[in-house]
Amino acid sequence: MSNADEPAMLDSAGAGRHPIVLIASHQESSSRSLESILGPNGYTVVKAYTAAQTLERARRAQPDAIILDATLPDQDPLEICRALRHDPEFAPDTPIIIVSSDHATRQQRIDALRAGAWEYLGQPLDAEHLLLKLETFTRVKRAADRAREDGLVDPATGLYNxxxxxxxxxxxxxxxxxxxxxxxxxxxxxxxxxxxxxxxxxxxxxxxxxxxxxxxxxxxxxxxxxxxxxxxxxxxxxxxxxxxxxxxxxxxxxxxxxxxxxxxxxxxxxxxxxxxxxxxxxxxxxxxxxxxxxxxxxxxxxxxxxxxxxxxxxxxxxxxxxxxxxxxxxxxxxx
The missing domain is CATH 3.30.70.270 (Reverse transcriptase/Diguanylate cyclase domain)
Incomplete structure (x- = not known):
């Protein structure tokens, strides 16, 4: 299992590396719980504890996915999503999953999708469901990364050319x-x-x-x-x-x-x-x-x-x- 609070030494370019997941939560217990699910399944975990850390580490680590705690106290998670989606230093194809500490409502899911998240998960959190989602999402992200490297992506929108x-x-x-x-x-x-x-x-x-x-x-x-x-x-x-x-x-x-x-x-x-x-x-x-x-x-x-x-x-x-x-x-x- 790999984890890092500071992502400076992470290799975000190699295709053979473990997928990087940034966990953004102010609750250490929640981060550890997610890490215990992801680590044994081949994911490298990077942690952030505030909105500012999340934005900074998302730029530096260039993760393959972000899991965002809906209860981050210093900024609304939807605002964090929007900030990332408008950040030119952040890969636009990066999946963002928001995890709530309560049951997820339909309106919460819709609001999250509108803000740029790929998924909004409530409690109880199904570990197998989360892993399957991440497997699919990171595969799509890496395909987009390869396309970008091969000159197959429109630089202005992050979509395919x-x-x-x-x-x-x-x-x-x-x-x-x-x-x-x-x-x-x-x-x-x-x-x-x-x-x-x-x-x-x-x-x-x-x-x-x-x-x-x-x-x-x-x-x-x-x-x-x-x-x-x-x-x-x-x-x-x-x-x-x-x-x-x-x-x-x-x-x-x-x-x-x-x-x-x-x-x-x-x-x-x-x-x-x-x-x-x-x-x-x-x-x-x-x-x-x-x-x-x-x-x-x-x-x-x-x-x-x-x-x-x-x-x-x-x-x-x-x-x-x-x-x-x-x-x-x-x-x-x-x-």
Whole structure:
């Protein structure tokens, strides 16, 4: 078992090292209890006892996951989550798990997800459940680290770039093929057309919108989804085991995530637009492409990205048309 209160000597780069988990709790008994679960299962434990220590050690140790005590006295754990998610020195794909000393309510879970946490666990804490979550989460984190090292990640958002998304699409396509399932891609982008002539968004507005969309899509996506940035304001999500109806539901979930924090709904987003952080309104447009059977010999999973991007262009070209379009000749979702 490995543990360290000071992370300065930890090797955060080697792929063969033990996964690093930062435990942030002011209660030594809670930290030791978690350490007794993680250590024997191959995790290196780093401890922090305050919010300030948590932020500092998260930057220095670059952990593969953070377990955050919901009762930290010096700062709300949701604020710590938000601070980490906006910290350019902190890897955006790092899983954050908040652990409560009480039963977890639905609202607490939702609030945690909105703040950037991946999970909110209440009592009683199931050790096996926690270990399975960590195994999945750290595997995703390390895959993202490798992609970043290989130049497959968009540096501005921490999401996959087009090359990275195409690689992940082929991996998800292979998974869907083994399961005799479908593979889908949903592409999304903001439409600023309602701001009137001569009111093109400034660079600052575009940066604010891109940050808003990237954060919302990351929070709303499943761990198994591959999320990427296709262009300056275009994004795409590739999902295994997702048919046409599932693609539309995925698009709706992503769209709602953009406006949930403001109390808006998908209907409001489609009808009157969402307010960007820098003051411009936009509507979200989407397109999707579905490969019904990933085993088909001619099916190239990366083509789902191109098909969804083409459908998105059609949706953006029809200001008065539906907010989401299927790829022409593809499968339309049945309402």
């Amino acid at each position: 087009l090359s990275g998304l195409a690689r992940r699409a082929r991996e998800l396509g292979a998974q869907a093929s083994r399961l005799n399932g479908a593979l889908a891609c949903v592409a999304l982008a903001p439409d600023f057309g309602d701001n009137g002539p001569g009111s093109e968004p400034t660079e600052a507005v575009l940066e604010a919108v891109v940050a808003q969309l990237a954060g919302a899509f990351r929070a709303a996506g499943r761990v198994s989804d591959a999320i990427g940035r296709l262009g300056p304001t275009e994004f795409a999500v590739v999902a295994s085991g997702t048919d046409a109806g599932g693609a539309v539901r995925l698009a709706e979930r992503l769209a709602n995530a953009v406006t949930e924090g403001r109390g808006d709904s998908l209907s409001a987003l489609s009808a009157s637009g969402a307010q960007a952080g820098a003051g411009a309104r936009f509507r979200l447009r989407a397109g999707y492409y579905v490969v019904p059977d990933a085993r088909a010999p001619a099916a190239d999973p990366a083509d789902t990205i191109l098909g969804a991007a083409s459908a998105l262009r059609l949706a953006r070209a029809e200001p008065g048309g539906p907010w989401i379009r299927a790829f022409p000749g593809g499968l339309e979702a049945q309402s």
